[in-house]
Amino acid sequence: MTGALRSTLRVLGLPLVLVAIWWIATAGSSNFYWPSLQSILTAFPGTWFEGRFGQDVLPSMGRLLVGYTLALVIGIGAGIAIGSFRRLRLLLEPALEFFRALPPPILVPIIILFAGIGDGMKVVVIVSGALWPVLLNTVEGVRGVDEVQRDTARVYRLRPLTRLRRLILPAASPQIAAGARQSLSIAIILMVISEMFAASNGLGFTIVQFQRQFAIPEMWSGIILLGLIGVLLSMIFRLVESRALAWYDGARRADREKG
Amino acid sequence: MTSSVTGLSPPGTGTAAPVPPPRRGSRIDPLLGVIGIAGLVVVAELFPRTGLVDSRYLPPISAMLAELGRQAAEPAFWSALGSTLLGWGTGLAIALVAGTAVGIVIGTTAMLRAVTSSTIEFLRPIPSVALIPLAVLMFGTDMRSTLLLVVYAAFWQVLVQVLYGVADVDPVARETARSYRFRPWTRVRTVVWPTALPYVMTGFRLAAAVALILEVTGELIIGSPGLGREIAVAQSSGAVEVMYALVLVTGAIGVLVNLGARLVERRALRWHPSVRREVAA
Numbered sequence: 001m002t003g004a005l006r007s008t009l010r011v012l013g014l015p016l017v018l019v020a021i022w023w024i025a026t027a028g029s030s031n032f033y034w035p036s037l038q039s040i041l042t043a044f045p046g047t048w049f050e051g052r053f054g055q056d057v058l059p060s061m062g063r064l065l066v067g068y069t070l071a072l073v074i075g076i077g078a079g080i081a082i083g084s085f086r087r088l089r090l091l092l093e094p095a096l097e098f099f100r101a102l103p104p105p106i107l108v109p110i111i112i113l114f115a116g117i118g119d120g121m122k123v124v125v126i127v128s129g130a131l132w133p134v135l136l137n138t139v140e141g142v143r144g145v146d147e148v149q150r151d152t153a154r155v156y157r158l159r160p161l162t163r164l165r166r167l168i169l170p171a172a173s174p175q176i177a178a179g180a181r182q183s184l185s186i187a188i189i190l191m192v193i194s195e196m197f198a199a200s201n202g203l204g205f206t207i208v209q210f211q212r213q214f215a216i217p218e219m220w221s222g223i224i225l226l227g228l229i230g231v232l233l234s235m236i237f238r239l240v241e242s243r244a245l246a247w248y249d250g251a252r253r254a255d256r257e258k259g
Numbered sequence: 260m261t262s263s264v265t266g267l268s269p270p271g272t273g274t275a276a277p278v279p280p281p282r283r284g285s286r287i288d289p290l291l292g293v294i295g296i297a298g299l300v301v302v303a304e305l306f307p308r309t310g311l312v313d314s315r316y317l318p319p320i321s322a323m324l325a326e327l328g329r330q331a332a333e334p335a336f337w338s339a340l341g342s343t344l345l346g347w348g349t350g351l352a353i354a355l356v357a358g359t360a361v362g363i364v365i366g367t368t369a370m371l372r373a374v375t376s377s378t379i380e381f382l383r384p385i386p387s388v389a390l391i392p393l394a395v396l397m398f399g400t401d402m403r404s405t406l407l408l409v410v411y412a413a414f415w416q417v418l419v420q421v422l423y424g425v426a427d428v429d430p431v432a433r434e435t436a437r438s439y440r441f442r443p444w445t446r447v448r449t450v451v452w453p454t455a456l457p458y459v460m461t462g463f464r465l466a467a468a469v470a471l472i473l474e475v476t477g478e479l480i481i482g483s484p485g486l487g488r489e490i491a492v493a494q495s496s497g498a499v500e501v502m503y504a505l506v507l508v509t510g511a512i513g514v515l516v517n518l519g520a521r522l523v524e525r526r527a528l529r530w531h532p533s534v535r536r537e538v539a540a
Contacts, residue, residue, distance in 0.1 A: 011377040018378065033396050090291035095299050101513030103472040105479055106487060106506055109494035113316045185384065189476075192388045196480050204388075211392035219392050226389035234384035 035217045040224070043217040048225055052206065057225075060191055060203040063119060067126025068187045072180060075131050079138025079176075080168065089139065100136060104129025104186060105193050117198040125194040130187040137179025141172030174248050177241050184237055188230055203229075318500050327504040336489075340508070343474055343485035346402055347516075350409030351470040358414050358466070359459060362421025363447060366455075372422075383419065387412040387473055388480075395481055402484065405477025412473045413466035417459070424458030425451055460527055464520040471516050475509060486512075 019037070026036040048057065082089050082096075107128050115121040145168055153163045195204030207222035242249070300320055307314035330336040365371045387408050394404035428451055436450045478487025486509050493502035528534045 010373050014374050014378045015381065087288070087291060090288055091295040091298075093295070094292040095295050097517075098510055098514055101468075101517050102506070102510040103475040103513060105472065105476040106490055106509050108479070109490055109502055110506065112494070113499065185386065188386045189388050189472075192386060193476060193480060196388070196391065207389075207392050211395060216396075219396075223389045223393060227385035230384040230386045230389075231381055 032214075033216060035220065039217045040220040044221040044224070047218045047221050056201050056203055056206045059119075059201055060195065061229075063122045063194075063202070064126065064187055064191045067123045067191070068130055068184060070123065071127045071130035071183055071187065072134055074127065075134035075179070075183070076138050076176060079135045080142055080164070080172075082135075083139040083142025083172075084168070089143075096132075096136065100132040104132075104190055108190075108194055108197050112198060122191065122194040122199070122202075126187050126190045129190045130183040133182035133186065134176065134179040137175045137182075138172060141175030142168055144175070145171040174245060177245060181234075181237060181241070184233060185230075188233065192226065315499060318503060322500050323503040323507060326500040327507060330501065330504055330508075339484065339486050339489045342402065342483075343478065343487070343509075343512070346405055346409065346477075346483070346485060347470050347474045350406050350474065351413055351467055353406075353410050354413035354417055354466055354470065355463060357410075358417025358462065359421055362418045363425060363451060363455070366422050366425025367443075367447065367451060372426075379415075379418070379422075383415045388476065391477070391480055394477075400482045404481045405474055405483040405485070408473045408477045409470045413470040416466040416469055417462040420458040420462030420465070421455055424455030427458070428454045457528055457531055457533065460524040464517075464524055467516050467520040468513070471513060 023037045026034055027038065029036045082092060104125075108125055111121055111124050111128065115124050149167055149171070153167050158166065191202075192204035195202035196208050199205040203222065203226060207219060207226070210216075210219035210222060303317070303320040306312040307317050307319045365375055390408055390411060391404075394407045398404040398407070432450050432454075433446075436446045441449070474485065475487040477483055478485035479491050480487075482488050482491070486505055490502055490505045490509070493499075493505060525534055
């Protein structure tokens with residue numbers, strides 16, 4: 001009983017203290033830029049749950065979902081192809097190195113040229129940035145497949161599709177997951193940036209709008225909402241990952257205990 | 260932005276398999292990368308020239324490079340480049356020092372580690388771009404607005420890696436140091452630091468890339484001085500060639516940052532088994 005209490009205290013203690021400090025430090029604040037936490041929280045439901053949820057939050061999340069899924073599909077598909085064929089990899093590696101090193105946000109102006117400022121543009125922006133971590137990690141993961149297992153699969157003449165499903169994908173999955181996690185945080189950043197740069201709705205657009213109108217408590221509530229979305233998505237990701245890679249975590253733990 | 264697994268991976272970050280030995284290499288293999296780049300250049304030249312892509316959207320690469328040459332003669336270009344590099348370097352340095360210091364303090368104190376972990380897990384995934392409106396209110400289009408974003412984003416990369424690194428210290432070594440009553444500073448220097456260094460370096464490499472992304476983002480969105488702002492200006496004034504020339508420069512900086520970070524990592528870890536094994540192989 002005391003153990004459970006103690007661990008709850010450990011998890012919630014500091015966050016509560018910090019929120020309390022924020023609350024007390026800004027209570028009755030007359031500073032225009034740092035409104036009291038109370039007024040931010042009062043502004044929160046009215047700002048986001050009356051109309052804006054369907055108008056701004058859902059479109060943003062939709063673009064994010066579509067862009068991120070496309071990035072995963074393209075990244076894993078191309079990554080498997082590039083990782084499997086040595087020549088192809090050697091051919092593309094320097095070019096990929098350049099595109100990976102390009103900070104994704106600077107592609108926003110270029111993509112606007114081609115795709116205008118609609119939903120398509122935002123999805124392309126998200127894909128163009130979120131693609132690289134998952135692509136390059138898939139390449140590395142496929143390359144790292146155990147030689148003996150690879151040769152065994154060849155000797156048994158597993159058909160390519162079987163080999164892919166039974167050997168290559170599972171063996172590369174921990175690395176793919178590591179890439180997918182980085183891609184997710186880049187995708188969120190790009191969703192916000194593409195909306196801040198040019199849009200007529202969406203979270204990024206609305207928050208900048210609040211800032212320009214000096215609707216400070218509303219702006220703060222938007223920052224908090226973005227933070228909550230980031231945290232929520234990373235929690236969902238970790239849940240999915242720990243399910244999908246349960247076998248891998250187990251194997252590593254066993255390895256460690258042996259060693 | 261590569262994962263902590265690629266390149267030099269600290270022990271226990273995943274299935275980092277050894278690079279397979281080169282086999283049946285042919286003479287053309289080393290040239291393939293050059294051919295790849297050359298092919299890309301040819302495509303970027305021919306598509307707009309033949310009208311497959313509208314050259315108002317994608318000018319031929321020769322036009323971009325010619326524009327780059329003209330830009331190189333302009334002092335404004337160099338001052339933008341300087342601002343970008345200055346902001347990136349300053350932000351990265353602050354994040355490195357702060358992340359390492361906080362990481363070592365938290366990591367070496369069991370009580371702090373337990374109490375702060377939930378807060379760190381919560382603050383880390385907050386997208387740094389959420390802070391843009393706040394930064395604009397506080398500093399306007401000043402360089403400090405962008406610096407705030409850069410430091411926030413890079414700090415977590417360093418901090419988390421340092422925490423992993425400190426947690427990786429061999430318990431026997433730690434207990435030995437305690438038995439000999441090493442002073443805290445000596446303990447950090449001789450026991451914690453050597454174990455944590457590979458992780459610090461991974462954090463450094465990740466942070467260097469992230470810092471550049473946020474630096475350019477800040478310039479692009481907030482309008483603080485630098486290449487990002489010049490790109491936004493070029494875009495809104497329809498100077499497509501200037502825009503592409505500046506994007507090429509930014510990409511080149513990105514490549515140099517990645518290569519440089521990897522080089523620093525290798526030098527700092529020359530003594531470390533993971534690097535020595537790679538060199539021997």
